[in-house]
Amino acid sequence: MAGTALRGRLTWQIAKVTAVAVETASVRTITLDVPGWPGHQAGQHVDIRLTDEDGYVAERSYSIASAPGEPVAITVERLDDGEVSPYLTDELRAGDDLELRGPIGGYFVWEPDDGGPLLLLAGGSGVVPLRSILRHRERTRSNVPVRLLYASRTLDDVIYRGELDQPAVGVEVVYTLTRHQPPGWTGYARRVDAALLAEVAWAAGVMPLAYACGPTSFVEAVSQVLVHSSYPPERVKTERFGTAGGT
C-alpha cells in the first residue's frame, strides 16, 4: 500500500476529442489528445469538468479505458437522468475540447509485476478499467493467466465485445447475461453468485489477484463470495459505482 501514485498537483487541462466510437446503444468510447499527459496506470481514472454559458460547472469521474502508453480514452454509459453522461455520449464529437485532470487513484491498478493469476469481475460498465488492465497485459506481453467474468444485461449491452470475443492467449472471457439471452445462448444466464463463482473463479490456493468493478450490489456480492472462498481480502480490489455515482 505504498504511495506509488503520489505526485505533484493535478491541474485542469484542455484535451481535444479525437474520436467518439459507438460501443453499444448507450455507451461511447471517447479518445482524447491530452497535451503533456504524464502517463497512467491500468485502472486509474480522470475527472471531467463541464462548464455552461452561465458558468455552472459539473464534475464527474470516469475510468480510463485505454492501456498505459495508449492515448487517453474514457468509456461512458449514458444514464438518462444524468447531467454529464448524456452530454458526453450524445453531444460531444471529434474536435471538441474537454476539460480534465488526472490520472487519479493508485489502488485499483495492475502492473505486470503484481502478477496473478488475475480474476477480473465486471458488472456492466464496470468492465472499463478491467479492459485497461487486459490491454496493458497484452501490450507488455505479460503471460499472467486471466479470467474475466462479465455480467451484462443482454448481449447487446456487452461493451468491447469485438475485443473480448478474441481474447489474447491466456485470457478466458466468460459472459453471463442476466436479463435476456439470444436464441441458442449456451453461456451463463444468471446473476453472479457463489455457485457461478465456484465454477469460474480461480481456486484460492493459486493465490489469485481479483479486481471487481461494477454497481455496489454486484461488487458487494462477489467480493463477499471471494472472501468466503478464502481469497485474502487484501487481494480483492474493488471499485463500486453507486446508482448515482457515475452520472
Add this chain to the structure above:
Amino acid sequence: MSPVSRGFHRRRQDPAANAGRVPPGQYVTKDFPVLSAGPTPHTPTERWSFSIGRGGQRKTWSWAEFRALPSQDVTVDIHCVTKWTKLDTAWQGVSVDTLLDLSGHDGPFALAHCDGGYTTSLPVEDLRGGKAWVAYARDGRPLEPEHGGPARLLVPHLYFWKSAKWVRSLELRDTNDPGFWENYGYHIYGDPWREQRYAGD
C-alpha cells in the same frame, strides 16, 4: 475560469433551499452510494472494540461499554470526493469529544485505523468541538456493514473518505502522516468548500 463546453446545459436545478449547502463541483444525490477499496469487513460486535491511544498507552471500550456512553443524534450534510453530496443525513453516535476526554489522551493529529487495513489522517482540532462522532446508527437503524457498521467515524465538514468506515481506533501522534487515500494522492486535509480533492488543491 473554465472554458464553456460547447452544447452543455445545466440539467439539475437544485431547490433554493439547497443554496449554500452544496460545495463546488458536487451534485446532490438522494441515494447513498458506497465507495471502498476492498471487500466489506463484517466484524461481529462481540469481537469489536474501539480504542484511543498514544505511544504505548491506550484506552479501549468493548461494544457494550461504547454503547453505554452518552450518544448524540445529529443531522448533517455529507460530501464525497467522488462528487456526490447527500443532504440531511441522520446519525446516532458518540461524540469524539467524549471519547477523547475519557481516554485521557491528546495530541495534534490522529490516524484512524479500521478493519480491512484502511487508515486516514485528521488534525485533532477537527475531531473536537462537536464536529466529529463515532456513529453506529443511521436513520435510527444499526449502521449497515457496507456503510461502515458496526461503527464509522463521522466528520461531515471534511470529504467523506475522512469519515472512516469500520473504524476501530484513533492513534494520536505528533505528525500528520498520510493515510490510505492520502498516500494515493488525495488531499491531506480535504475541505470540500475549498475543493481540496487531491494533493496540491
